[in-house]
Amino acid sequence: MLVDFTVENYRSIKEPVTLSAVAQKQSARKTSATSKRKGIKSDHEIAPGYHVEGWDMEILPVLAIFGANASGKSNVIQALDYLLLMMDSGIQETKALGVHKAFNYVKLDPFKLDSISVKQPTKFELRTLFDNNIYTYSLEINQHRVISERLDYALHTTKRTRRLFHRQWDDNANKFIWKTGDDFAGPHNQLKQSIKDNDLFISALIKLKIPILKEIFKWVENKWIGLHLGNEIIEIEAIKTTIQNINTDIYNVIIEKVLKIIQKFDTGLSSVEIKRKSEEEFKYNIYAVHQTHEGNEISWTLDEESLGTQRLFSLAFQIVTSMSLGQLTIIDELGTNIHPNIVKCIIKMFQSPKTNPLNAQLIFTSHDNTLQRNNLLRRDQIWFTQKRPDHSTELYPLTDFHVRNDLAIDKAYLDGRFGAVPFLPSDEETILQGDEECQES
Secondary structure (H helix, E strand, O other): OEEEEEEEOEOOEOOOEEEEOEOOOOOOOOOOOOOOOOOOOOHHHHOOOEEOOOOOOEEOOEEEEEEOOOOOHHHHHHHHHHHHHHHHHOHHHHHHHOOOHHHOOOOOOOOOOOOOHHHOOEEEEEEEEEOOEEEEEEEEEOOOOEEEEEEEEEOOOOOOEEEEEEEEEEOOOOEEEEEEOHHHOOHHHHHHHHOOOOOOHHHHHOOOOOHHHHHHHHHHHHOOOOOOOOOHHHHHHHHHHHHHHOOHHHHHHHHHHHHHHHHHOOOOOOEEEEEEOOOOOOOEEEEEEEEOOOOOEEEEEHHHOOHHHHHHHHHHHHHHHHHHHOOEEEEOOOOOOOOHHHHHHHHHHHHOOOOOOOOOEEEEEEOOHHHHOOOOOOHHHEEEEEEOOOOOEEEEEHHHHOOOOOOOHHHHHHOOOOOOOOOOOOHHHHOOHHHHHHHHO
16 A cells, blocks of 8 residues: 655656655644535545554545646656556566557656756655555666665554665675665575666565565556556556456456446446457457347447547456555546546545445546545645746645635636646737737728
8 A cells, every 4th residue: 555655856856746645634624614615524524544553644545636737747656657667577677668659658767957957866765554564665766777775664563664675886886785684584685696787676576475575566566557648559458468367256256347337337338248369369359248229239349439438448447456456546637538427436436445445546647626626535635736947846735725625626726726727828918810800800
């Protein structure tokens, strides 16, 4: 489970920014007695946080990032996705993935609008929670090599941070200086000598069955690959790959739940069939099944459906898979080709302990300000990005503004009360020369 994520010097992000899933303490600022907006729920009623035993905190199931175009909101979640890809597959395989046009964001680019930053490494820090223990993975990396890589953990019983491993590049010695903790003893430490300067130790460890790291590695491995950015072809191919890698019983349960979701949203599909292309070929085709007025069934491949139906099917599959495993789902521009009411229903599915008993998490970006309306998202679940004067990205939560829970947040956002909206030209500046000539005539 994600606790928080910090990134520095990545694309439009220059200074460190932190996205946190830790719930804010309940605010004493409640609905005004004179407010006309009755029926507004408290933050806890909207989405109860997951209480962490042994720690004085709760973890949120959903985080939403809003901001103007080119403000950097996509870069925040791309940085998180990039780190998880490297942890799972290694640096070189992640770079190879970036060659594919659907994953063109997979690049380790520093902030280039500053002569100092462009020469500095990119820094990541990821805090996760498993078995009530907090794991902190830190990485400092440039285009050529890993500068520093570290993994620590803190037990909920003692709260004392213990080192698992740490390697630091020493320019003078032209090698890594290694330190490992007592809790990390084992034959896996023999891998240290074979790890290249431009790859990660953790990506090698992730393939081993080390008890102390089992849960965090399972969380990284099972995460849905990439953000997809509305690329239906890649999403469907990812689903086919997932089907190949899970056993039949789990697959049948997932497909049944996916079908219930897409039928609930009135897509017109009566069923979905997934068939192997041939007995010799271990690949699949996905078919959308419809019923005719005569009661007969007719089917065609899913890529013949509307973009909205394709997107909804892939989203439903991703959501069900995530909730079945208690995993993290990251989506850029949630709502592309999907009705806003369906998006709201998806958010509520993650918010409810009944539909999300394993505490899966959803992080998404969006331009849809209606998602900010009361009773859908807590105030500490809403985040904004905006550009600083030097064109770098600033990330901050709505809670920085200490607003009451009965405020019409969506309207206040469009009015610019929280920043994170584009600066538009005045009406006079938007009149084209041709329009002026037409008006004069």
